[in-house]
Amino acid sequence: MEHMTPADQAPKTAAPVTDLFDITIIGGGPVGLFAAFYAGLRHLKTKIIDSLEELGGQLTALYPEKYVFDVAGFPKILARDLANNLISQAMQYHPTISLGEIVHHLDPVTQVPGHTEAITSTCYKVTTDKQTHYTRTLLLCAGAGAFSPKKLTLPEAEGLEHRGLYYACRSKADFAGKNLLIVGGGDSAVDWALNLADTAGHITLIHRRNQFRAHEDSLRQLQRTKARILTFFELESLIAANGDLTGAVIKNNQTQEIQTLNIDAVLVQIGFHSSLGPIKEWPLQIEKGSIRVNQHMETALPGIFAAGDVATFDGKLKLIATGFGEAATAVNYAKHILDPHAKIFPGHSSEMTPQHDSIVTL
Amino acid sequence: MEHMTPADQAPKTAAPVTDLFDITIIGGGPVGLFAAFYAGLRHLKTKIIDSLEELGGQLTALYPEKYVFDVAGFPKILARDLANNLISQAMQYHPTISLGEIVHHLDPVTQVPGHTEAITSTCYKVTTDKQTHYTRTLLLCAGAGAFSPKKLTLPEAEGLEHRGLYYACRSKADFAGKNLLIVGGGDSAVDWALNLADTAGHITLIHRRNQFRAHEDSLRQLQRTKARILTFFELESLIAANGDLTGAVIKNNQTQEIQTLNIDAVLVQIGFHSSLGPIKEWPLQIEKGSIRVNQHMETALPGIFAAGDVATFDGKLKLIATGFGEAATAVNYAKHILDPHAKIFPGHSSEMTPQHDSIVTL
Numbered sequence: 001m002e003h004m005t006p007a008d009q010a011p012k013t014a015a016p017v018t019d020l021f022d023i024t025i026i027g028g029g030p031v032g033l034f035a036a037f038y039a040g041l042r043h044l045k046t047k048i049i050d051s052l053e054e055l056g057g058q059l060t061a062l063y064p065e066k067y068v069f070d071v072a073g074f075p076k077i078l079a080r081d082l083a084n085n086l087i088s089q090a091m092q093y094h095p096t097i098s099l100g101e102i103v104h105h106l107d108p109v110t111q112v113p114g115h116t117e118a119i120t121s122t123c124y125k126v127t128t129d130k131q132t133h134y135t136r137t138l139l140l141c142a143g144a145g146a147f148s149p150k151k152l153t154l155p156e157a158e159g160l161e162h163r164g165l166y167y168a169c170r171s172k173a174d175f176a177g178k179n180l181l182i183v184g185g186g187d188s189a190v191d192w193a194l195n196l197a198d199t200a201g202h203i204t205l206i207h208r209r210n211q212f213r214a215h216e217d218s219l220r221q222l223q224r225t226k227a228r229i230l231t232f233f234e235l236e237s238l239i240a241a242n243g244d245l246t247g248a249v250i251k252n253n254q255t256q257e258i259q260t261l262n263i264d265a266v267l268v269q270i271g272f273h274s275s276l277g278p279i280k281e282w283p284l285q286i287e288k289g290s291i292r293v294n295q296h297m298e299t300a301l302p303g304i305f306a307a308g309d310v311a312t313f314d315g316k317l318k319l320i321a322t323g324f325g326e327a328a329t330a331v332n333y334a335k336h337i338l339d340p341h342a343k344i345f346p347g348h349s350s351e352m353t354p355q356h357d358s359i360v361t362l
Numbered sequence: 363m364e365h366m367t368p369a370d371q372a373p374k375t376a377a378p379v380t381d382l383f384d385i386t387i388i389g390g391g392p393v394g395l396f397a398a399f400y401a402g403l404r405h406l407k408t409k410i411i412d413s414l415e416e417l418g419g420q421l422t423a424l425y426p427e428k429y430v431f432d433v434a435g436f437p438k439i440l441a442r443d444l445a446n447n448l449i450s451q452a453m454q455y456h457p458t459i460s461l462g463e464i465v466h467h468l469d470p471v472t473q474v475p476g477h478t479e480a481i482t483s484t485c486y487k488v489t490t491d492k493q494t495h496y497t498r499t500l501l502l503c504a505g506a507g508a509f510s511p512k513k514l515t516l517p518e519a520e521g522l523e524h525r526g527l528y529y530a531c532r533s534k535a536d537f538a539g540k541n542l543l544i545v546g547g548g549d550s551a552v553d554w555a556l557n558l559a560d561t562a563g564h565i566t567l568i569h570r571r572n573q574f575r576a577h578e579d580s581l582r583q584l585q586r587t588k589a590r591i592l593t594f595f596e597l598e599s600l601i602a603a604n605g606d607l608t609g610a611v612i613k614n615n616q617t618q619e620i621q622t623l624n625i626d627a628v629l630v631q632i633g634f635h636s637s638l639g640p641i642k643e644w645p646l647q648i649e650k651g652s653i654r655v656n657q658h659m660e661t662a663l664p665g666i667f668a669a670g671d672v673a674t675f676d677g678k679l680k681l682i683a684t685g686f687g688e689a690a691t692a693v694n695y696a697k698h699i700l701d702p703h704a705k706i707f708p709g710h711s712s713e714m715t716p717q718h719d720s721i722v723t724l
Contacts, residue, residue, distance in 0.1 A: 034434040034683070041432065070403065070708075071435055072396040072686040073444055075451040082435055089437040295657075295677030315657030317691055317707055321396070324434040325687025329679055345679055346432075 020112045021047045021096070023334050024126060024135035026103055026279075029057020030320055031308030032141035033086040035327035039139075040093020042335045042346055047096040047135065049103060049128065051146035053168050056083030061147055061272060065187050065215030071320055100170075101128035102146050104278045106304075109134070121337075122303060137334040140291060140299075140306040141327065145276035152268055156238050164245020165238065166267045169196070175265055177201045181248050183235055184269035190214035190222055192267060197225045204261060206233035206250055233259075238266065276310070287312055297330035303337055305330040382474050383409045383458070385696050386488060386497035388465055388641075391419020392682055393670030394503035395448040397689035401501075402455020404697045404708055409458040409497065411465060411490065413508035415530055418445030423509055423634060427549050427577030433682055462532075463490035464508050466640045468666075471496070483699075484665060499696040502653060502661075502668040503689065507638035514630055518600050526607020527600065528629045531558070537627055539563045543610050545597055546631035552576035552584055554629060559587045566623060568595035568612055595621075600628065638672070649674055659692035665699055667692040 023039050025032045028050035039046040054060055059068075064080035071082060105127040112123060112134045126133040149167035151157065157165060166174065169192055180200040182193050185207030191214070193205050205222070210231040212219050222229065232254045239247035239260070248261045276289060284299045285292035290312035297305045307330045308323035316322070336344045385401050387394045390412035401408040416422055421430075426442035433444060467489040474485060474496045488495040511529035513519065519527060528536065531554055542562040544555050547569030553576070555567050567584070572593035574581050584591065594616045601609035601622075610623045638651060647654035647662045652674035659667045669692045670685035678684070698706045 030434070037434075038432070038683075070400070070690070072392070072399075073433055073436060073439070073447045073451070075447065075454060077435070085435045085437065089435070092437060295675065297677075313657065315659075315691065315695070317694055319687070319690050319694075319708070321400075321690040322687035325681070325684035328432070328681050328683040329677065332679055332681075333677070346681070 019045075019096075019134070020115050020123065021045050021133070021135045022338050023047075023137045023139055023331065024049060024124075024133055025095075025139045025141055026050075026126075027057065027141035027143055027308070027310070028052070028055040028097070028099070029141060029143050029308070030059055030082065030086055031143070031323040031327045032057070032139075033083075033090045034324050035139055035141055035307060035331050036090040036095045037086075037093065038328050038331040038346075039334075040090065040095065042331060042342075044331070044335060044338065046093065047098065047133065048090075049098045049101050049126070049133065051100070051102045051148065053100045053170055055087050055097070055099070056080075057143055057147075059083040059086075061188070063187065064191065065218060068320070071324075098128070098131075098133070101130045102148075102277065103128050103142075106138070106282050124303070136338055137303040137305065139327075139330050139334065140279065140304070140310050141308045141323075142276065142279065142306075142310045144274040144309060145279070147272040147274050149268070150271045150273055152235065152238075154235070154237060156240065159243070160238055160240055160245050163243055164240070164263075164265050166265065167269075169267060172196060172199045175200045175267070178265040179261075179263045180204070181206065181235075181250075181261060181263045181266045182269060183207075183266065184271075185209060185211070186213040186269065186271065187215060187218065189269035190218045192269060193222050193227050194218060194225070196267075197222075197227065200265075203227040204230065204263070206230045206235065208232065208234045208253060235266075290316075296333040297326050298333060303334070305334055381407075381458075381496070382477050382485065383407050383495070383497045384700050385409075385499045385501055385693065386411060386486075386495055387457075387501045387503055388412075388488075389419065389503035389505055389670070389672070390414070390417040390459070390461070391503060391505050391670070392421055392444065392448055393505070393685040393689045394419070394501075395445075395452045396686050397501055397503055397669060397693050398452035398457045399448075399455065400690050400693040400708075401696075402452065402457065404693060404704075406693070406697060406700065408455065409460065409495065410452075411460045411463050411488070411495065413462065413464045413510065415462045415532055417449050417459070417461070418442075419505055419509075421445040421448075423550070425549065426553065427580060430682070433686075460490070460493075460495070463492045464510075464639065465490050465504075468500070468641075468644050486665070498700055499665040499667065501689075501692050501696065502641070502666070502672050503670045503685075504638065504641065504668075504672045506636040506671060507641070509634040509636050511630070512633045512635055514597065514600075516597070516600060518602065521605070522600055522602055522607050525605055526602070526625075526627050528627065529631075531629060534558060534561045537562045537629070540627040541623075541625045542566070543568065543597075543612075543623060543625045543628045544631065545569075545628065546633075547571060547573070548575040548631065548633065549577060549580065551631035552580045554631060555584050555589050556580060556587070558629075559584075559589065562627075565589040566592065566625070568592045568597065570594065570596045570615060597628075652678075658695040659688050660695060665696070667696055 022044035024047045025035050028048045059079040060083045066079050067076045069076050107125045108122050109125045175196050178200050180203050182205045232252050233250045236249040236251040250259050291306040293306050293311045297307050307326035309318045332344050335342050384406035386409045387397050390410045421441040422445045428441050429438045431438050469487045470484050471487045537558050540562050542565050544567045594614050595612045598611040598613040612621050653668040655668050655673045659669050669688035671680045694706050697704050
């Protein structure tokens with residue numbers, strides 16, 4: 001089993017902030033990744049923005065070790081492998097990737113700073129919690145919304161974030177040689193315990209139940225490492241000195257036994273919240289938490305499209321297979337807006353070489 | 363390279379002719395195969411009917427050795443491999459397969475011969491050129507229509523069909539030890555020349571041009587066999603004795619050179635015609651050769667659905683990715699007609715075991 005995460009293989013291209021993109025895709029899950037592939041196929045200058053630190057959406061964040069059965073052409077495939085395949089497929093065209101950014105505002109603009117070419121149609125400014133993006137069209141593939149890690153409710157937790165307390169592993173170096181406590185029993189907790197086994201000094205993993213949601217094969221692998229695995233234990237409090245984490249108190253919820261651990265880092269992996277967040281305030285037609293689109297997958301705002309679980313229309317089913325189809329439809333109609341002379345129908349891929357669209361003479 | 367055809371691995375289940383099926387899928391191409399998978403996932407008793415002798419549709423019949431780039435999750439895949447994957451995916455649920463049958467008539471019926479259970483809703487009788495099928499719902503995934511091999515226009519050809527002249531290889535035994543002439547320069551011609559190399563006594567392949575549409579690797583393989591490959595040659599006439607083929611006259615279209623070959627069999631592989639054929643006369647809304655559907659993929663007739671290239675609606679794009687999504691949509695709405703208590707949404711596949719739909723407790 002590979003423990004390389006999809007994000008490891010995705011190049012994060014840095015583009016000048018004021019670059020104007022043809023299409024910006026909000027959401028780097030399966031539907032957003034397939035949309036990015038299709039946008040590349042149609043020669044669109046493409047950017048993906050995702051709130052998570054790695055591409056793959058739910059496939060990677062929620063159930064990487066589960067099999068998916070309903071993707072055409074795969075009798076079964078691990079969610080993690082499907083994510084990696086979709087990333088490779090999208091990366092052929094080198095889209096710009098902005099990870100760990102939550103989208104806040106959307107504003108139509110007629111000028112783009114530093115952009116000297118004439119802008120003939122409406123463009124949009126997308127403001128995230130980190131920066132500003134400019135795009136001619138936008139495709140929302142936000143699924144159930146931005147994912148954010150569930151956080152500890154302990155009052156001392158907030159002050160210790162990034163001072164020993166982590167909700168994501170952005171760099172393994174943060175944990176090098178550390179006495180690390182991992183909290184959680186799902187795939188993320190167990191996979192990170194495996195992933196950091198050679199980096200951290202010592203690992204303790206606590207889980208509040210004795211049944212793990214993680215793939216049993218991963219758990220078995222973890223049991224073969226030196227990591228200490230404690231079940232029925234919950235985090236009771238965090239201990240700090242000079243503002244930095246130095247220990248944790250854990251409690252057995254069956255026996256009420258208390259243990260105090262000397263640790264320098266806690267990695268909390270207890271799941272995710274998802275929320276459409278500020279997108280709900282955009283002037284789109286929102287119905288039961290989803291965005292209404294027409295049969296071109298275009299929302300009430302011109303040039304703003306939606307596909308996958310975040311989109312709704314009469315007859316809509318929230319399936320991965322329909323999401324892929326919607327992504328292809330949205331991108332081809334976006335292409336037509338960007339270049340009204342371009343055909344909506346992209347041609348058959350078997351007649352294209354992936355980078356050039358040239359027709360093979362038969 | 364494998365020269366096993368997808369049909370080799372597909373079990374052809376023989377069901378009693380009067381068996382009433384929940385869903386009958388017309389077309390065993392990629393969209394029909396994915397529909398059959400989805401129908402199995404939803405526990406529908408499923409039949410596939412196709413006019414060709416093997417499953418896979420255009421993927422297998424027209425461009426088995428070409429790469430397809432626009433299927434989600436496959437950066438690239440050979441059409442033949444995609445067809446095999448889709449067949450394996452569908453066969454998990456053991457649909458009944460009727461190959462080499464062309465659909466003629468559709469009639470609503472309220473009784474099914476030999477069927478004793480009460481039939482509460484409209485059923486349909488589907489008559490092909492070979493037999494009669496009964497079904498509760500129908501899903502047309504007929505692509506560009508039924509494929510039939512392009513035939514020779516020589517006046518003597520019709521009388522020699524199956525008396526030495528063949529347009530398909532239904533059984534390799536037909537060619538055992540024979541002096542065989544293969545006509546054509548595409549994948550089918552070259553693949554059959556390779557496939558029959560050990561079966562036929564001797565093989566001559568003629569092609570009217572000196573450029574082959576076939577995959578160059580296949581052609582190179584063929585050049586390493588004992589087969590004689592003649593380019594710029596066309597079939598001029600067929601020679602018969604007592605109604606059986608005994609020879610062929612071929613002519614070089616550059617030099618006008620004539621050769622007379624002593625052969626016992628000709629296998630013509632010069633492409634396919636496709637046509638919706640009798641389906642065009644059914645009381646459906648046909649628009650520019652496609653069948654109009656609503657957002658449930660249902661046609662003007664209740665319980666009759668269409669998906670993929672044969673279906674049309676506002677915004678429709680004829681792509682493999684959209685066809686897969688439409689197939690999933692059609693099957694889930696067919697399920698709802700068959701069992702109004704069933705949810706339209708099938709649940710997430712990662713929560714199902716493929717055969718049982720049981721929810722994994724998380």
